[in-house]
Amino acid sequence: MRTILITGGAGFIGSNLVRQLIRTEQYRVINVDKLTYAGNLFSLRDLESSPNYTFVQGDIGDGMLMLDLLHRYEVDGVMNLAAESHVDRSIGSPGDFVQTNVVGTYELLEATREYWQSLPEDKSASFRFIHISTDEVFGSLGDEGAFTESTPYSPNSPYSASKASSDHLVRAYHETFALPTITTHCSNNYGPYQFPEKLIPLIISKAADGKPLPVYGTGLNVRDWLHVEDHCTALRLIFESGRVGTTYNIGGGTEKSNLDVVHSICDTVDRLTSSGKKSSDQIEFVRDRPGHDFRYAIDSSKLSKELGWHPSVSFAEGIEATVKWYLSNQDWIESTRKHGYEGQRLGIDRNDGDDAAVITSSDMTDAAPNQNEDCTFEGVVFNKLGKYEDSRGWLIELFRNDEVPAGNEPVMAYMSQTLPGVSRGPHEHVDQSDLFGFFGPGDFRLYLWDSRKDSPTFGQRFTRIVGATNPQSVIVPPGVVHAYKNISLHPGIVFNAPNRLYAGHGKQEPVDEIRHEEADGSEYQLIDA
Numbered sequence: 230m231r232t233i234l235i236t237g238g239a240g241f242i243g244s245n246l247v248r249q250l251i252r253t254e255q256y257r258v259i260n261v262d263k264l265t266y267a268g269n270l271f272s273l274r275d276l277e278s279s280p281n282y283t284f285v286q287g288d289i290g291d292g293m294l295m296l297d298l299l300h301r302y303e304v305d306g307v308m309n310l311a312a313e314s315h316v317d318r319s320i321g322s323p324g325d326f327v328q329t330n331v332v333g334t335y336e337l338l339e340a341t342r343e344y345w346q347s348l349p350e351d352k353s354a355s356f357r358f359i360h361i362s363t364d365e366v367f368g369s370l371g372d373e374g375a376f377t378e379s380t381p382y383s384p385n386s387p388y389s390a391s392k393a394s395s396d397h398l399v400r401a402y403h404e405t406f407a408l409p410t411i412t413t414h415c416s417n418n419y420g421p422y423q424f425p426e427k428l429i430p431l432i433i434s435k436a437a438d439g440k441p442l443p444v445y446g447t448g449l450n451v452r453d454w455l456h457v458e459d460h461c462t463a464l465r466l467i468f469e470s471g472r473v474g475t476t477y478n479i480g481g482g483t484e485k486s487n488l489d490v491v492h493s494i495c496d497t498v499d500r501l502t503s504s505g506k507k508s509s510d511q512i513e514f515v516r517d518r519p520g521h522d523f524r525y526a527i528d529s530s531k532l533s534k535e536l537g538w539h540p541s542v543s544f545a546e547g548i549e550a551t552v553k554w555y556l557s558n559q560d561w562i563e564s565t566r567k568h569g570y571e572g573q574r575l576g577i578d579r580n581d582g583d584d585a586a587v588i589t590s591s592d593m594t595d596a597a598p599n600q601n602e603d604c605t606f607e608g609v610v611f612n613k614l615g616k617y618e619d620s621r622g623w624l625i626e627l628f629r630n631d632e633v634p635a636g637n638e639p640v641m642a643y644m645s646q647t648l649p650g651v652s653r654g655p656h657e658h659v660d661q662s663d664l665f666g667f668f669g670p671g672d673f674r675l676y677l678w679d680s681r682k683d684s685p686t687f688g689q690r691f692t693r694i695v696g697a698t699n700p701q702s703v704i705v706p707p708g709v710v711h712a713y714k715n716i717s718l719h720p721g722i723v724f725n726a727p728n729r730l731y732a733g734h735g736k737q738e739p740v741d742e743i744r745h746e747e748a749d750g751s752e753y754q755l756i757d758a
């Protein structure tokens with residue numbers, strides 16, 4: 230039985246590939262995944278007891294770990310699926326993509342080369358390094374034509390540029406060190422276990438929830454849809470029989486405009502939920518993605534000719550099965566929400582050049598229903614923070630005592646860093662007012678609950694997304710419970726200037742703070758929307 234090390238095997242394509250390889254009973258699989266936001270062990274729970282399956286949490290960028298695992302499990306091949314993969318996130322946080330997709334692939338190649346060079350002749354000859362890449366490295370097509378294996382690289386997004394860079398490293402390790410590599414380029418995958426930030430799972434879950442369905446620009450952009458099962462079959466064939474030192478394109482042969490895909494999903498959701506509503510009424514044309522590639526299409530004839538592969542899942546049956554899967558796996562969808570992503574729009578507004586975490590204000594309506602409403606809690610005061618920019622940089626005034634409502638005048642100040650997906654609170658003060666400043670880096674979802682029994686808004690909750698893309702100060706008076714969650718991909722900064730000294734003068738008094746997160750069954754839960 231041959232041993233394959235799969236990187237990124239807790240992700241969408243990775244977990245489907247792991248499942249297919251185990252199902253053949255011809256392979257032992259070592260699955261290494263960093264478990265970032267899109268890595269989800271919930272997707273592999275049915276494999277945990279399989280004797281041919283081992284999971285290791287790890288980062289491909291940890292070369293020592295990768296080398297250790299290659300030796301420890303006497304690996305016969307590596308299939309590299311570990312990657313940041315969402316174009317919109319790459320627009321908001323390109324650095325994460327360079328780190329994982331370029332530096333990570335380099336470290337993995339180095340470890341693999343050292344291991345492979347230590348193998349005896351027979352194992353060395355049959356060893357394979359399969360690098361899974363994307364058709365986006367070829368850029369965008371017009372109305373005609375399709376990508377072939379000789380199409381020149383022309384990446385347009387930080388995501389596709391990072392994948393293109395990783396492809397070139399893989400090629401160089403073959404050309405320079407003779408490492409037996411093969412690179413594949415696929416079109417858009419869909420199917421079970423896809424993180425609901427990508428078009429198809431995102432639209433399915435929003436259609437089912439009766440939320441607006443965000444279509445970028447005109448919706449006429451075209452993608453070639455490949456069911457993930459067909460993609461995994463192709464990868465297995467390429468691992469077994471592909472020609473070393475070459476590349477293979479893997480396409481679904483199903484080109485559709487985004488609007489057509491969204492309508493197909495709506496019709497299927499309506500039919501399967503027999504809700505009587507027309508989900509397509511929820512379609513909203515929102516601001517286009519910066520640098521939005523118009524069309525991808527793949528010519529898979531080389532793969533078909535050499536290895537006899539053809540897509541077997543039609544789009545009609547694939548989309549039906551996929552909608553059914555998401556509708557009946559709500560628990561899996563819930564498990565994807567622990568990192569703070571709940572379907573909000575991702576991607577940066579090029580105009581502000583800010584290191585905006587990921588959200589653009591005009592598309593927030595479905596992220597926090599009351600996003601555009603004013604907060605009517607007495608004493609809560611939001612103030613849009615203005616950024617003064619010049620050639621030296623920028624300045625933001627956080628507060629002025631001639632503007633702060635009397636009684637809230639700050640007596641101290643602090644700043645805090647909060648990691649991605651992490652929340653602070655819910656907290657409440659008996660006597661203290663806070664004056665928070667949210668101006669980035671990072672975006673936060675701010676939660677407020679009015680717990681003042683004599684308040685006309687007693688028992689009400691208010692949420693608002695604040696931070697890099699919506700710089701705000703907010704005064705929170707005593708009795709208003711407050712919490713905030715970093716919904717960005719990187720650490721976020723918050724400023725606070727309370728009107729009371731923490732622990733009183735000389736830190737000699739009890740702290741005025743009720744930490745509701747420490748109370749079992751607290752009514753103050755950070756649920757959203």
Ligand SMILES: Cc1cn([C@H]2C[C@H](O)[C@@H](COP(=O)(O)OP(=O)(O)O[C@H]3O[C@@H](C)C(=O)[C@@H](O)[C@H]3O)O2)c(=O)[nH]c1=O
Pocket residue numbers: 314315316317362363364365388415416417418426427428429431443444445446448450451452487518
């Ligand atoms: C998320 C989303 C996308 N779109 C559009 C953008 C795009 O034209 C189409 C698909 O968007 P996605 O972000 O799902 O996928 P896409 O932009 O085609 O990119 C994907 O391409 C494949 C080849 C890969 O390599 C993946 O990693 C991924 O990068 O739908 C919307 O209109 N609304 C939305 O809310």
